[in-house]
Amino acid sequence: MASDVREQAHGSVASQLHSSEEDRAFDMTTSEKVVELLNQAALISTEEKLIVLKQVQELIINKDPSLLDNFLDEIIAFQTDKSIEVRKFVIGFIEEACKRDCELLLRLIANLNMLMRDESVNVVKKAILTLSQLYKVALQWLVRTKSVSDMQEACWDMVTQLKEDVLALLDSDNDGVRTYAIKFTESLIITLSPRTPDSDTPKKQEGDISLDKIPKDHTYIRYDTLCDEGKLALEQLLKFMVHPAISSINLTAALGSLATLARQRPMFMSEVVQAYETLHANLPPTLAKSQVSSVRKNLKLHLVSVLKHPSSVDFQGQISTLLLDLGMSQSEISRCTPATVQPRKRLHHEPYVEGKRTKMVEDDDDKEEPAPVVTPKSSSTAGTQSSIDLTAEFLLPLLNPENVANLVFCFWVLATSATISVLLSPQLGVLIFSQVRVKLLARLVTQFEGGKKNDLLQFILEDMRGRSELAFSLLFHEYNEYLGQQPSGSLDSYEHCLFTLLSGLQEKPEQRDGLFTKLVLEAPVITDSALEVIQRYCEDESRVYLGMSTLKELILKRPSRQYQYLNVLLNLSSHEKEKVRSTALSFIKRMYEKEHLKDCIEKFALTYMQFLVHPNPPSLLFGAGEDTEVAASWTEETVRQCLYLYLSLLPINHCLVHELAAVYTEAIADIKRSVLRVIEQPIRGMGMSSPDLLLLVEYCPKGAETLVTRCLHILTDKVPPSPELVERVRDLYHKRVPDVRFLIPVINGLEKNEVIQALPKLIKLNPIVVKEVFNRLLGTQHSEGSPSMSPLTPGELLIALHNIDSSKCDMKSIIKATNLCFGEKNVYTSEVLAVVMQQLMEQTPLPILLMRTVIQSLTMYPRLAGFVMNILARLIHKQVWKYPKVWEGFVKCCQRTKPQSYNVLLQLPPPQLASVFERCPEMREPLLQHVHAFTPHQVHSIQAHIPASVMAVLEANSRKPEPEPQPELHHPEIIEEREVCCDEAEVATDLFFCFVMYIRV
Amino acid sequence: MSCVSHVSLSLHSKRGFDVRSFGTGTHVKLPGPAPDKPNIYDFKTTYEQMYNDLVRKDKELYTQNGILHMLDRNKRIKTRPERFQSCKEQFDLVITCEERVYDQVLEDLNSREQESLQPVHVINVDIQDNHEEATLGAFLICELCQCIQHTDDMENEMDELLQEFEEKSQRPFLHTVCFY
Secondary structure, three states, X not given: OHHHHHHHHHHHHHOHHHHHHHHHHOOOOHHHHHHHHHHHHOOOOHHHHHHHHHHHHHHHHHHOHHHHHHHHHHHHHHHHOOOHHHHHHHHHHHHHHHHHOHHHHHHHHHHHHHHOOOOOHHHHHHHHHHHHHHHHHHHHHHHHOOOXXXXXXXXXXXXXXXXXXXXXXXXXXXXXXXXXXXXXXXHHHHHOOOOOOOOOOOHHHOOOOOHHHOOOOOOXXXXXXXXXXXXXXXXXXXHHHOOOOOOHHHHHHHHHHHHHHHHHOHHHHHHHHHHHHHHHHOOOOOOOHHHHHHHHHHHHHHHHHHHOOHHHHHHHHHHHHHHHXXXXXXXXXXXXXXXXXXXXXXXXXXHHHOOOOHHHHHOHHHOOOOOOOOOOHHHHHHOOOOHHHHHHHHHHHHOOHHHHHHXXXXXXXXXXXXXXXHHOOHHHHHHHOOXXXXXXXXXXXXXXXXXXXXXXXXXXXXXXXOOHHHHHHHHHHHHHXXXXXXXXXXXXXXXXXXXXXXXXXXXXXXXXXXXXXXXXXXXXXXXXXXXXXXXXXXXXXXXXXHHHHHHHHHHHHOHHHHHHHHHHHHHXXXXXXXXXXXXXXXXXXXXXXXXXXXHHHHHHHHHHHHHHHOOOOEHHHHOOOOOOEOOOOOOHHHHHHHHHHHHHHOOOOHHHHHHHHHHHHHOOHHHHHHHHHHOHHHHHHHOOOOHHHHHHHHOOOOOOXXXXXXXXXXXXXXXXXXXXXXXXXXXXXXXXXXOHHHHHHHHHHOOHHHHHHHHHXXXXXXXXXXXXXXXXXXXXXXXXXXXXXXXXXXXXXXXXXXXXXXXXXXXXXXXXXHHHHHHOOOOOOHHHHHHHHHHHHHOOOOOOOHHHXXXXXXXXXXXXXXXXXXXXXXXXXXXXXXXXXXXXXXHHHHHHOOOOOHHHHOOOOHHHHHHHHHHOHHHHHHHXXXXXXXXXXXXXXXXXXXXXXXXXXXXXXXXXXXXXXXXXXXXXXXXXXXXXXXXXXXXXXXXXXHHHHHHHO | OEEEOOOOOOHHHHOOOOOEEEXXXXXXXXXXXXXXXXXXXXXXOOXXXXXXXXXXXXXXXXXXXXXXXXXXXXXXXXXXXXEHHHOXXXXXXXXXXXXHHHHHHHHHHHXXXXXXXXXXXXXXXXXXXXXXXXXXXXXXXXXXXXXXXHOXXXXXXXXXXXXXXXHHHOOOEEEEEEEO
């Protein structure tokens, strides 16, 4: 039960909106409901807004169309909504509304016109689709109207203009927009050509208007003009199709359009088949292989659909040949070929094709169609209203404070000019609210002197968004004025207008509406001062993106001066503000992908980089215009300025790296250092598999060794070197530049024996470098990342150091190197050291540093004492006294390990024991006592092994004088101090006591 | 977005998209005990019925080859398979996984009467009809859809995107545009 309650509660919450609507629907009129929905729509998210708006659309278009007029403006107001989807909805609404009531075209066509120029291509595309429909609606409406009003004429003018605009979009930069333009063209050709009895007509389009339904004696619509426009459109489409760089999708769309044309307007069969033939023989070279497959598949599909049409009879031969070429079998082709022929129908449209239209008038089939049966509701009532009523009806819903303000302003402007005040007739009131108003006003103002113009400009800037149409009109008229005064005209007035608008916009706080971009892109000419404003936008950190995306559009869409615009952007790539610079770089990188801009960008980058070979930075870098050198010297900052663009292109185009090497070899040391600092990111971005980097390593130019080494370090900093990289470095080292430092970054990619061979050279390098080498070999690098596999184990490395030939390397360096090993206590554990000692001890001859290592190990790990005693005993068997330096160490070791070492000492032959006492006379007495202290049992087991000769040595010296002091005596303390210190400098200056002799080396 | 394919191209790749899955043949075919003995159902059969039928026939086999798992998942998404040709909704993008299916889709779309002129892009990515390839293919298609979804302007960037994918996946894609 509890769950039931909960469910109910939950359910009611979920459907609250819905159910509350339904409840109230009983009491609410549709009108009230619409008001409520519209109120909601203003406050909710885009997704919900769309749902609500669709409900409104359903209510005022389908449920109660009488409300349409009332709420039109509220819906249309969403045309400036931030959301693309909402703006697209408005377009769909315009379409549905106009289909429902053609009269609305008068008002809505201007809105469609505006949306056609939307900044989002998706909105533009939707507007194109809608125009395809509304073009037919408008034409049909006008044809029905016996006496066309001025308003209707203006409306049709705009429809015609829009049609031209969309046809022009066949040249759009945007692939998708072109596709939509193709479909519009197709639809336009169908409308502007006559439907004939052999036309395929889709059921839903049976009521559509076409040329054959247009009376030749209409008062306003001209049959001949439309016929010509239709033919022109077909020509444009055919021309579009043979463009050598047509995209695969545009071609696909056009192929489909042609098939539709052939079926619905068989009179064009010949042109279509010919176009297919041409295309088949000359597929655009720009298509990729799979695109060719896609296009051929489409061609086949469409050819079959054309072939199936009865009117293809005269072209069956050509079509079959094409289909055979496309891989269709003869039997399949036969199956698609219609059996019957209707020659009369073909004759029927020949006259049209050949341009003898007059014949069609005589043709009885083509007599005018009766007037369409549908009569608009409004037109019947319109007759009874006076024109003033009509005007008022039209005006009232449009009035709002903003409009009234505009109106007053316009009147004011007009009234101050006596010459035109005559235009202040009541009819102007209507015009004031149409597109015509804006144009008229703009036209008038361009006649004025400066003061009035400035007033108008200020007026526009007060609400740029609401008055943008006026702004555009004004701008265009200024430009027209200029054109009209050619060849002596001056652009000053136009430039002033554009400059004022753009700079005015810059001072406005909000920029989301994209007016700036729109103004720049639609301005007929970008003057120098306008370009400066654009540059200011780009340099303004809060507007940089807007400024640069506008600049980008200019570069891409205004080819005539694109290099000038590109240059502005390129100059910003070394801007002092980080944000400006990085935004410019990211825009340039995208443009770098465009083939025609690539060279220019690259040249700029290289020119800047090549400044680095000059002894001083050029004044260009300090904002001065001329390329003269000033007496400043290079700084880190100026060096970077020359490299920003280059370095951001480098990861995209690796072969530029060779230019860097060339500049590097010529540059002074300070610049070299700066370069080495800034290349990390780009080089890492290129990666060690980059063929150009590998090439640079292989042919390391003279003078670029440090650059190459730096590259190698960057590449191997976080990842182990690739075999390919190792191979190149090995080649470079062995064949060209035998500098062992090249090997360091790839050291873990080398063979064990290669590393051992290189060790003597490596450990003689700067202590910091040696440390780096050991870090790599011992896997003790600080950086994260996968531990690379060293070719040597830590034990092997330490042993290799002991075995370095002293003729190849000084002992001091070797000792320092072994100290580095001992410094890594985590790596050199007691186990590792025990193995090392064991192996070194077994070698013959004994390594010089053996005892040093034994003592040091013992200091690090006192618990190794037992193990060390064993080692010492074994060394006696190897006659350790024959190796003077090892012997010296041996004695010191015994001295440090007494009393444990007594038993070892007792195993020495007498002369060697005597030698020990010569070195350390103070050892004798304790050792003697040690022997004396043996218990009887011990005497039996051990003393028995002490020969009398040894006892003699032990006792002999008791009468000897005190031995002369030995310098080594002071060293035990130093050992203690040194062993604990790991400081680089101390280690470097310090030497182990038993190898004092080597200090001289 | 829509994805037309054999039913067995599971709904793997469809997370996060507004996706519908269709068959194009006259029947739904599922692998049977041998390549020449598929299980055939008409489009009226629900996934539930197919599931039960296969459990009855050979639970072991159909568990092992993943068919039952797939049907189980499918039945949670919708009741029965749909036939593309019978669907009157409009899509932006149709993806097929076999050239034969691509041809059927094209034929169907071209045979419809044009009305709104709204474009629909059709892309074919050839994927062998086995579970492993289907999974690989599903990831590829998913990635493709994600890339398409992230484009600001699908139609303008589609060409380039597909060529990139072609190169990356080493499969030729077929691509066309039809209109509703």
